[in-house]
Amino acid sequence: MTMQVSKEKKNISTALYFSIVSSFLLITINIVRWHLIEIITVFLEPLVELSIGLVFLASLISGLVYCVRTIRNKKFAALMPITISIVTILIVCFVPFTDIMLARDFNSNLKDREKVVSIIKTGKLVPNISHNESLIALPKEYAHLSKGGGEVVVKIEGDTLKVFFYTFRGVLDNFSGFAYISDGTALYQGDFNGDFHQIKKKKEHWYWGGSK
Incomplete structure (x- = not known):
């Protein structure tokens, strides 16, 4: 029983950590996109964005699977990873990062x-x-x-x-x-x-x- 509880906690921590890290990377790349293009060129920067996008997609799918598997027993904990990912998607879609950076630059x-x-x-x-x-x-x-x-x-x-x-x-x-x-x-x-x-x-x- 103790081992099972420990395993469940580990699964929660892993799913939550994966969700937080991938969300942080996705938001960060949207903030620093134009600076990154300046540093690594317009040809390489999209590859970085694609890589981070794939990591975030994997996190989103992982969080969804974890939610489906554990929602009955751990309602709040089960929803946390997928909730973080959804909030991140909303931020990326609706926060005008480019406009904000251009206004700051100007x-x-x-x-x-x-x-x-x-x-x-x-x-x-x-x-x-x-x-x-x-x-x-x-x-x-x-x-x-x-x-x-x-x-x-x-x-x-x-x-x-x-x-x-x-x-x-x-x-x-x-x-x-x-x-x-x-x-x-x-x-x-x-x-x-x-x-x-x-x-x-x-x-x-x-x-x-x-x-x-």
Whole structure:
């Protein structure tokens, strides 16, 4: 009898531990997704997400099986693992992690991005990438303001200066970032050679755009 009780407690602990760890990993990957892409590239990051997703799925199935097997004898304990997994799914589905991280990025780095724009206006920062006359490689102290290499895109159209800071720099036309438009007009389809499917005004002169 003692051995059976001990075995049941071990099963509870294992199912609960598996559920907590997999849920923690799934929420964490949603929080740090864009930082992880910056570190290990857009090609490897999806593999990490897939691996964590499979671990979470295994945990979900394990928790469901455990619940079915023990619900009659241990109602509360039987429901705990599967409940944690369900709550985690709801958090991942309904908490706008990307929007939260973008808002934090924009607000915390706005002053530094405005400094970069001011330096560009003075002419002290000019395109300096040999293969692309629209790119500026930012000085080291400002490189963190534009993901994917610390480069910004600059366009001058008449008296209007447009500067694009990457928040995500994928392959081909797949990118997103914050755009400064000096004359206060909007970020338009085709600006910075982007096919923007999403454009949001952040404040006067500043927009966020996501290109396919």
